[in-house]
Amino acid sequence: GEGSVGLYTKVSQYISWVQSVTKTNFNQLQCARKSVCREYFKDFRSPVQVQKLSPSCRTTLLRGDTPTGCGGTLIDYRHVLTSAQCVSCTKAPTHVSIHDNVVKVQEVVRHPEFQEDPLENDIALITLEKYLSHELNDRTVLPACLWNQPTLDTSEVFVAATDPNADSYQRLIISSKLIDDQFCGKDQLCSENSVDVIPGVCQYEPGGHVSNYVSTPTQGFIPFIYGVNSEGFECGGKYGTFVATKVEPHFSWIEAVVLNKSEVCHFDLGNLIGRLRNCVDNFKDRFYFGTKKNKLKTTFRVNETRTIKSKQLLTSRRKFHVVSVEDRKKTRKHHGLKGQGKGHLRRQKMQKKCNQ
DSSP states (O other): OTTOOOOOOOSGGGHHHHHHHHTOOOOHHHHHHHOGGGGGOTTOOOSEEEOOOSSBOEEEEEETTEEEEEEEEEOSSSEEEEOGGGGSTTTOOSEEEETTEEEEEEEEEEOTTOEETTEEOOOEEEEESSOOOHHHHTTTBOOOEEOOSSSOSOSEEEEEEEOTTSSSOOEEEEEEEEEOOTTOOTTEEEEEESSOBOTTSOEEOTTOEEEEEEEETTTEEEEEEEEEEEEOOBOOBSSOEEEEEESGGGHHHHHHHHHTSSOEEOOOGGGHHHHHHHHHTTOOSOEEEEOTTOOOOEEEOTTSOOOOOHHHHOSSSSOEEEEEHHHHHHHHHHTTOOSSSHHHHHHHHHHHHHHO
């Protein structure tokens, strides 16, 4: 009746004995997987999913043949974005696994202002020894896009994780909700599980990305990278906070490392000439524009009016970089060449023919 007190025996201390008698595993994860309730919740979508989207931008960092426990994100066909903690002396990767490709690491660059306590600028770039083939890999591997706006267009993000219970390296993604956390720095993103997740179901992947996906008619789902995983271990439970380093505040540094230049131009059909002039305002001489392969496209003098064919400049979705003519002359001099370009070489050949 009212006011009566019930007395119960705690089951937890007898789990080992119950398991030995019933020959049943009562591990939380195993119980959830074989629960009789699952048949009534067939349409239930777990916040933890195996990442099946293809092409993929996710990579695994290796030291020799062994995974270091860190991940990364392919941002072009030769560079991987990861966390600075993942490239420390004890964890420094020697190779990167991308789908079925294992590529040797050529260089690792940590952010110059990285510090561990308090954790700041936890971001790094890995340069691969060779470019991945566009033709062979576009169906399975595609670089991600970097988010370079100060605000995000979503409150839900996907956090890179792995399955600690899998026999092989199994990539997962966690649907997570962005939060304003008092311990989250201005250059960090914080998120948490929106529902209670079974402990042990997944492991947070350091160096992996915090992202969302945009569907396109021709290239499928394109990932936009908002941040790089920094802190967080167990994915289970609720209200566990995941901390990531924002990409946007480090966008200029990323470009400078990837392009190895101090100035970068972005071209856009709507305002090509205006943006071009903005990019070269700080330079006094002529420039030439080229792709990664350094193919000469056209020249532009700051103080003269010239029509620039957008077709010549916009031959690729990739960014173009700016190189001064002085640097170009030094390169030509190093190789024993003179003059301003190929025209001079052609004239030399013609002169030799005339003298014969």
